[in-house]
Amino acid sequence: MRIGELARRTGVSVRSLRYYEEQGLLTSTRSASGQRHYTEDKVDRVAFIQRLYAAGLPSRTIIELLPCVDAPSEGNSDAAMEHMERERDRLTGHIAELVRTRDALDGLIATGRAYQQRLRSGASV
Amino acid sequence: MRIGELARRTGVSVRSLRYYEEQGLLTSTRSASGQRHYTEDKVDRVAFIQRLYAAGLPSRTIIELLPCVDAPSEGNSDAAMEHMERERDRLTGHIAELVRTRDALDGLIATGRAYQQRLRSGASV
DNA sequence: CTAAAACCTGACATTGATGTGAGGGGCAAG
DNA sequence: CTTGCCCCTCACATCAATGTCAGGTTTTAG
Numbered sequence: 001m002r003i004g005e006l007a008r009r010t011g012v013s014v015r016s017l018r019y020y021e022e023q024g025l026l027t028s029t030r031s032a033s034g035q036r037h038y039t040e041d042k043v044d045r046v047a048f049i050q051r052l053y054a055a056g057l058p059s060r061t062i063i064e065l066l067p068c069v070d071a072p073s074e075g076n077s078d079a080a081m082e083h084m085e086r087e088r089d090r091l092t093g094h095i096a097e098l099v100r101t102r103d104a105l106d107g108l109i110a111t112g113r114a115y116q117q118r119l120r121s122g123a124s125v
Numbered sequence: 126m127r128i129g130e131l132a133r134r135t136g137v138s139v140r141s142l143r144y145y146e147e148q149g150l151l152t153s154t155r156s157a158s159g160q161r162h163y164t165e166d167k168v169d170r171v172a173f174i175q176r177l178y179a180a181g182l183p184s185r186t187i188i189e190l191l192p193c194v195d196a197p198s199e200g201n202s203d204a205a206m207e208h209m210e211r212e213r214d215r216l217t218g219h220i221a222e223l224v225r226t227r228d229a230l231d232g233l234i235a236t237g238r239a240y241q242q243r244l245r246s247g248a249s250v
Numbered sequence: 251c252t253a254a255a256a257c258c259t260g261a262c263a264t265t266g267a268t269g270t271g272a273g274g275g276g277c278a279a280g
Numbered sequence: 281c282t283t284g285c286c287c288c289t290c291a292c293a294t295c296a297a298t299g300t301c302a303g304g305t306t307t308t309a310g
Contacts, residue, residue: 002307004256014257015298033306035257048229054219055226058296068233081237088230091223094179098220101180104173105213108193112206129286139287140268158276160287183266257306264299275288280281 003028003036010046017046023059025049025066045069055091128153128161135171142171148184150174150191180216 007014020026021036026045028036048069052062064083132139145151146161151170153161173194177187189208 002257013298015300018258019297031306033257034259035306051222051226051229053297055223065230065233068237078241081234081241084230084234084237088227088234091227091230095220095223095227097176098180098216098223101176102213102216102220104176105190105209105216108190109206109209109213112193112209116203116206127287138268140270143288144267156276158287159289160276178267251310253308253310255306255308258304260302262299262301265297267295269294270292272290272292273288276286278283278285280283 001038001040003038006038006042006046009043010050012046012050020046020049024063025059056094057087061087126163126165128163131163131167131171134168135175137171137175145171145174149188150184181219182212186212 001009003014003017006012007017010017017026018036021028026042026049028038028042031037049062052065053059057065061083064080065087068080068084126134128139128142131137132142135142142151143161146153151167151174153163153167156162174187177190178184182190186208189205190212193205193209
């Protein structure tokens with residue numbers, strides 16, 4: 001498929017797809033005229049890249065990890081393994097923090113709802 | 126306390142504290158000579174701001190939410206409540222995504238470990 | 251064949267949080 | 281008084297991902 005279709009199917013902008021390629025995260029074959037062509041599996045890869053981005057991994061890190069995805073257990077250096085574990089732990093900590101923040105938001109929301117409830121039931125300010 | 130101490134105690138750079146103030150997220154009293162002075166409770170506020178930032182809320186959003194923190198249930202407009210609920214939901218979705226990503230990383234790590242195990246036990250490539 | 255739609259490269263713009271540096275006060279200790 | 285450290289403002293730099301525009305080629309549909 002060409003870049004437009006990949007963009008449509010992944011919800012990622014054409015610009016970003018070219019950027020991923022520039023960063024070495026995504027590969028494509030080129031037609032004689034220079035147009036990029038992608039295989040079906042690139043859809044999943046783009047989705048995965050997006051998730052890593054969303055997880056806050058910088059592309060530098062993603063570049064290190066992708067070989068492990070491409071060739072699971074082929075040349076996974078100890079360094080790469082350690083890097084993955086570090087990122088996993090970082091992510092775990094980050095998740096915990098987000099959960100705390102969400103709980104704080106929930107608390108605020110509950111307080112606010114209770115107040116609105118009181119208002120509606122006729123209490124004056 | 127002055128800005129340097131607040132920075133030290135929160136682990137946030139002096140630059141960032143001034144930026145928070147510029148964004149209306151943090152207040153300070155000024156001494157005659159113009160130096161910022163903070164009360165003890167600002168330590169917690171800065172920590173909270175940092176967590177909201179870490180949760181990916183842009184300062185625009187944080188500005189909307191902070192009044193609800195400052196005066197719980199006082200003038201919480203419906204709009205602010207809705208905004209908080211939206212952010213809470215967004216956060217929930219984001220957390221779920223991060224968990225998925227972490228699980229994917231875990232999978233890669235497990236695969237890699239198994240491979241290294243095989244290597245160590247004498248299998249050749 | 252032609253027009254529209256999609257693609258190409260390259261470059262500059264943007265956003266948000268933060269770094270950094272210049273140039274200048276404020277204040278305590280020696 | 282001077283040295284050193286902390287503070288002030290202003291302004292420009294940075295980083296990463298993405299947007300956007302320009303000028304040009306390719307593909308597709310009619």
